[in-house]
Amino acid sequence: MDDLTEMLKGTLEGCVLEIIGTEETYGYAITRRLNELGFADVIEGTVYTILLRLEKNGLVQVTKRPSAVGPPRKFYALSATGREELATFWAKWQYVSSRINKLKEGGR
Amino acid sequence: MDDLTEMLKGTLEGCVLEIIGTEETYGYAITRRLNELGFADVIEGTVYTILLRLEKNGLVQVTKRPSAVGPPRKFYALSATGREELATFWAKWQYVSSRINKLKEGGR
DNA sequence: AGCGGTACTCAGTAATACGGAGTACCGGAG
DNA sequence: CTCCGGTACTCCGTATTACTGAGTACCGCT
Numbered sequence: 643m644d645d646l647t648e649m650l651k652g653t654l655e656g657c658v659l660e661i662i663g664t665e666e667t668y669g670y671a672i673t674r675r676l677n678e679l680g681f682a683d684v685i686e687g688t689v690y691t692i693l694l695r696l697e698k699n700g701l702v703q704v705t706k707r708p709s710a711v712g713p714p715r716k717f718y719a720l721s722a723t724g725r726e727e728l729a730t731f732w733a734k735w736q737y738v739s740s741r742i743n744k745l746k747e748g749g750r
Numbered sequence: 751m752d753d754l755t756e757m758l759k760g761t762l763e764g765c766v767l768e769i770i771g772t773e774e775t776y777g778y779a780i781t782r783r784l785n786e787l788g789f790a791d792v793i794e795g796t797v798y799t800i801l802l803r804l805e806k807n808g809l810v811q812v813t814k815r816p817s818a819v820g821p822p823r824k825f826y827a828l829s830a831t832g833r834e835e836l837a838t839f840w841a842k843w844q845y846v847s848s849r850i851n852k853l854k855e856g857g858r
Numbered sequence: 859a860g861c862g863g864t865a866c867t868c869a870g871t872a873a874t875a876c877g878g879a880g881t882a883c884c885g886g887a888g
Numbered sequence: 889c890t891c892c893g894g895t896a897c898t899c900c901g902t903a904t905t906a907c908t909g910a911g912t913a914c915c916g917c918t
Contacts, residue, residue, distance in 0.1 A: 648873065649846050651905055652756035660853055670865050680849045688906055690866060695905090712864035713914040732854065737751050739847055741788045742761060745768055746840065756904065759874050778896050796875055798897065803874095820895035821883040 647683065654684065656731035658692050659720065662702060663728050668715040669693050693718060701727050751790075758789065764839035765789075766800050767828065770810060771836055776823040777801050801826060809835050 657679075661672050669690050676684045693716075696702045701724035705717045720728065765787075769780050777798050784792045801824075804810045809832035813825045828836065 643842065643845050646842060646846055647906060648760035649842055651759035651874075653846075653850060654906075657850065657853055664856065668865080679853060680845070683907090685907065686865085687867090687908070690868090691906070694867085709864075709915080711915060713866070713912095715865070734751065734754060734757055735850065735854075737788070738754055738757050738761075739851075742765065742843065742847075745765055745787060746843075748772065755875060759905075762875075776896080791876090793876065794897085795877070795899090798899095799875075802898085817884085817895075819884060821881095821897070823896070 643680075643682075645683070646681065650681065650684070653735065654681075654688070655692050655695070656728070656735065657681075658689065658696070659701065659724060659728045659731060662696075662718045663720050663725065666705075666717050666719045668717050670715070696724070700724075751788075753791070754789065755791065758792070761843065762789075762792065762796070763800050763803070764836070764843065766797065766804070767809065767832060767836045767839060770804075770826045771828050771833065774813075774825050774827045776825050778823070780826075804832070808832075 654676075657676065658672060661667065661675055667675075670686065672693075673684065673686050673689045676689070693702070696718070697704055701721055702718045703721050705719070706714050707717055708714050762784075765784065766780060769775065769783055775783075778794065780801075781792065781794050781797045784797070801810070804826070805812055809829055810826045811829050813827070814822050815825055816822050
């Protein structure tokens, strides 16, 4: 599948929130997870940009922990605001995707 | 539903293509149609931006016709390239939305 | 000592959608 | 007849978001 980047705008942040919400984790691993999920050309730089934004907006709490295989990792966990934001994201996704599917089915 | 604009990035152009593909139509009417469909805060300026881009990229053919109730309308119809682009759009949508739904279901 | 893999930061660029001002055409109310 | 609201399009500037690429740094293994 070729370039999906434009279509991911506005949803990638939500995906990252969901991943963090499932399990406390860190940037490098989140990137791997997204790649596994099929978002092959999502790159580290992009994920770190999102994580810094989430942190700045108070949606996540950060804990730095040493790693046995490299430099220290920044582990992210959702804050209360982050959980709200995640719920809002899924509500919007539900709304938008249902409308688009209706349009696709030729609904009027 | 509050601000959906970021989530629409990358999909709005495809929606406009789909609307044009269903029926030859013009900018003002496309805006009304999108609003009807639930994309309430999509605004004329946005749609016209997309239409000019589609025209520039050769995805549509344009015919100007007089109107009884206002200034002349620019009617848009898909070109062959536009039909291909529309098919690609739906393929991408299918791909992306299925991955996101899988993530939502906690799939791994 | 150096290399490959792990891990994060940051500055610059491109694409997309919104906002708002401007132009212009039409019919009906006053 | 003039003005106003609805129809219809254009253009410029702004904000957000994701990608690119270069840079820094830690670790274990050869």
